[in-house]
Amino acid sequence: MGLHKPIAYLNKLIKQTLVIVDGMNGDLNFEEGGNLVQMNRIIAGKDPVLIDAYAAQLIGFGIEEVPYIAMAEDIGVGTTDLANADIVELNKDKGSRKIKPSRRVAQLSKHIIEDAACSACYGSLIHALERLHEKNLLNQLKEKLYIGQNFKNKRHDGLGIGTCTSGFDRCVKGCPPKARDIVEYLERYI
Template structure:
């Protein structure tokens, strides 16, 4: 896998999808059999992954099986939940205690670890010793919103590798600069993004959007830039992406990236119980829509709602394979709805694509 590549598998069969991605990447190339491989999920709190806050254990299970099948047995799972949350409880509720027992892999609660002070540009950060010991660090963030930084993905997920006192200090410093600096001090070798479910706008979950994808990359700055685009943000909206690019953690340049899609998502019947999401999608008419496409649309509508411009959308927004070949009035989302008066190109179009289309055609500015 090249540093400028982003690889995507669509669907909801997590274990199968991640194995296919790892096989395509040939992740074992260059690794030694006895290398210590650390698996770092996002277990911010003790909630199931379907709530949109935590990493699906099946994704990590697929990674474990892939390595085990190739003779790599020196693996560990590491995490430290956010301040106020019990990591041991998160391990149990999120399915990682069971995972550890099934595959005989140690779980390390980084809140109980020793911490080593590292510094970059006069900012000192306490980093868990176990994270620093790893020969190869695989980061498993969740693609989701965040109440302060707008999105959280690869760069921010390394916060689980610092002490609770350090997490509090990060907030005092405004999060963005310390997040970028942490990634200068602690290198992640591979990112496997859980984009099956991710919360609309809050890191603790509760309003999950079904995005139906797993994303793989080596550059955390590039994958976060891609994640921002998927969720309807410009890169300049996420300050820590800009800083991480400036200090050489990676590249934010999506125009030079290679996006490799291994497949396409399947049509599905999508229902949301969240009142917040139901309100956003009140003007959406879906017919055999794919979760990946619908999920991107929801993030676009959220961005429009934040600016108070949802009422500018007249009529209904059409989405889904059931509209293929039909003449449609109003706005269509994706290639399936090319018969609409105006449609957003792509399969699936990102939230940013949708916002740019609406800005150009319907005077909606975000």
């Protein structure tokens, strides 16, 4: 049955009243860890499908790329309708202290020029770069990406990530932007 169908049907059988996702230091690409990406986020909600649809986008996946999410929606577990979801952000973390990067995260960070980026913003960009790598697109990225609070109100002809870089010629807005939004922008751009 693979992995996706059992996940969808397990969620149909087990009724959940509260779902809490530990998004503090999730892994880049492997559930058993090794490449921590600091995002300093906790996500909570009542609808398991909506929560996973939201979390998938935070780490750069389209909902359609995670088959069990649509399967669960089809059998009535919940909804993927993020456009009409009631999403409230609390206690936004503006801290920019970073944990020591793994070798893979350090490799991805070579594409970034960072100055006081919030953890969630920087983590979104790291996830987005890894998703591009998985699509064999990262090697087509020919310029560095700027990110961080110290780029606020600065003009630049580069490509910025996050609302702090809205004075740049090109910018992916959001505070922080979802990794999925960064991926979609870079897919169109490169």
